Amino acid sequence: MSDAALLELVQRQTFLYFWEGAHPVSGLARDNVGVLSNLENDIVAIGGSGFGVMAIIVAASRAWISRESAATRLTLMLDLLERATCFHGHFPHFMNGSTGAVIPFSRKDDGGDIVETSLLFQGLLCARQYFDQDNEAEKRLRERITCLWRDVEWSWHTRDGRSVLNWHWSPNNGFSLVHEIRGWNECLVTYVLAAASPRYAIDASVYHDGWAQGRSFLNGKSYYGVELPLGPPYGGPLFFSHYSFCGLDPRGLKDIYADYWRQNTHHVQINFEHCVHNPGQHKGYGPSCWGLTASDDPEGYNVHTPDEFTCACGYGCGNVAGRCCRRHAPDEDNGVISPTAALSSFPYAPDAALRAMRYFYDRLGDQLWGRFGFADAFSQDINWFSKSYSAINQGPIVAMIENYRTGLLWSLFMKDPDVQAGLRRLGFRSPDLS
Template sequence: MTRPQSSNLSDEALLDLVQRQTFRFFWEGAHPLSFLARDRTGLNADASDDLISIGGSGFGVMAIIVAVARGWIEREAAVARLNAMIAFLERTPSYHGLFPHFMNGRTGATIPFGRKDDGADIVETAFLFQGLLCARQFFDGEGADEKSLRDHITWMWSDAEWNWHTRDGRKALTWHWSPNNGFALDAEIRGWNECLIAYVLAAASPRHAIDPAAYHGGFAQSRVFINRRSFYDLELPLGPDFGGPLFFAHYSFCGLDPRGLRDDYADYWRQNVQHTLINYEHCVRNPNGHKGYGPSAWGLTASDDPSGYMAHAPDNDNGVISPTAALSSFAYAPQQSMRAMRHFHDDLGEGIWGRFGFVDAFSETHGWRAETYLAIDQGPIVVMIENFRSGLMWRLFMGDLDVQRGLRRLGFQSPHIGA
């Protein structure tokens, strides 16, 4: 696609362009049989493998909702696509109703993420259901196809045994379970990180809910949960020093509305704004002297990298900028994000803009750009920009009665659920 001259585009038109072009990753670039989201695909050609991302597919479901709301695709086409995706998922192996990190988009077989990570991934499953519950809310028509979509989502949601991951007296959710290796990886999910959504959904389950003690005594008791120190003159309520990669402020909050969301530990709007501004300030001050950094070029998060894949952050900064970091932060820092978007498109677009929007990452320091798009980076761009523009996904997810019950059980307050 030819890159429009954005000097002729208003801010709203540029937002439309970036969202719509990025959405195409999940529509035109979806796996041709399952229609689920490929884990990654190339700048010029689709991936030759059948690797599907479960979490990325959840973000893809949300991107499809945005596309319907924006009029980019017909509602009926979206319902047909989603029904096909769910029909495929229902035929694939699940592990006490939960899904693996990766699967084969042609056969449905689990593709191990690691030697012992060959079963349920509760965090990837949470990202999937975050999207599916939004779809259950959005597609509320009386026609048979929309009713079938809602029913099948509800059946899958009701079958997921979230509490399996706290069995045997475990004090926190355990990330993985394998039919071959059980809980051998023994990775407890303790925060602050991207996993808040897993606890909310696990507490919200209509049939297999966890005890809230797993949240309060597990996730919230990590050594890297409470911070309350200042970085670049900005106090950070939660998380590792300097905040960690910016996806912490994006993945769980594609659905969870942080505006007015509070519990005993933090105000989550303030948490995400401060995290974003620390990341921005680091790139502006540029203590490592990386080429190209500044007020128009910022954003450190997990992405592809010249050495493979890396969770970039202010304290792990090798000069790689990931467009998803700034673009998924519009709600938290709109002026800074718009300035970055215009720079990425107007000034750097000949090198980093393509058929599915901006490439996954680039580095002027290394003279490098990724030749890839990643599902878990593309999805939040579409969804979080939409939350900035209309709050659509936040309204849908927070309007779900199960979600509201889960938040109450964990002790959260939100305008969506009252005090």
């Protein structure tokens, strides 16, 4: 198979996670799906559903499905989102895909999750731009997305006007988790959308005094000869360069802190070089087998990084991204490779990503490839291959490959007037703002 044909196959097969593997009632993205069969639960992921919306847009633009079918699926998703339990307009991390009821993530995390909500609206705002035809179905889609978008009280998560956003709020527990969102991590899009809100926008000081004052924000050191502008040592897991940037176009995106194209390409290069140098002597690592991020793991769900990673999830477990396995120890490189890490890096390192794709498919395909693309993770040290897929990992594969191929989702998100207003409010510069 040619490289172009393989790229098309991987992207299209991965999209099926959000089409054939979606919740049968609402069409929202299941949090996890088995390699061989669907899990017998109703858990859907709000952030994963945002990536699902983006995948559906890609599928329609590539004629894998019709535009009408895509609009019908989004209509089904909005049907549940509109009647689902929300908290000052914010959605929970998990909900029941049939009823819209909250499924608590932990004892105190049973309310609104501003980060998951921002990942959902990253996708929905792309849909509002994509479905631009003057017919009743698409006009109604745009109107419904706008109503949900305008209802989100982003400023509520500043806890009575403090200069930082807080990750969670619960009607039962308030802000008792005290999980302030400070950078650098995957939450840049959360601050951009909070500043972009037409009704409940945060002030720029929340970004500068909160997000940019994190202990792991500024870096400036070099790892494997590559300078890292922002972030923890060695850059942290690769989803930092993926989640927010499925919509945010890092090309030429700058503010007073960083050039975000440079930040992301350097982050990916450090991750790649770590796997090439392979200080842990893990089997299989090299120029064709690389990529460390959060994913399934022989011990559960872990964050895999080139270096020990400081807990930022608020539960003292060593993990981040709002997905906590509650193992009370920091995680690092334990030999687990996550295909999404390399494949979602196509815009930043296309040659290295393509080599990894060929290796995953040609060398490991018998054990790694399945009905919705590559399984979540593997370790050749112990001949372990995950038996599941994850929405939060499959989604960026589809979105970032498309941004590499056509820039479609970057174009849709960056031309949204509210997004542009938010970027300007925070002092960003971008070719899309000129």
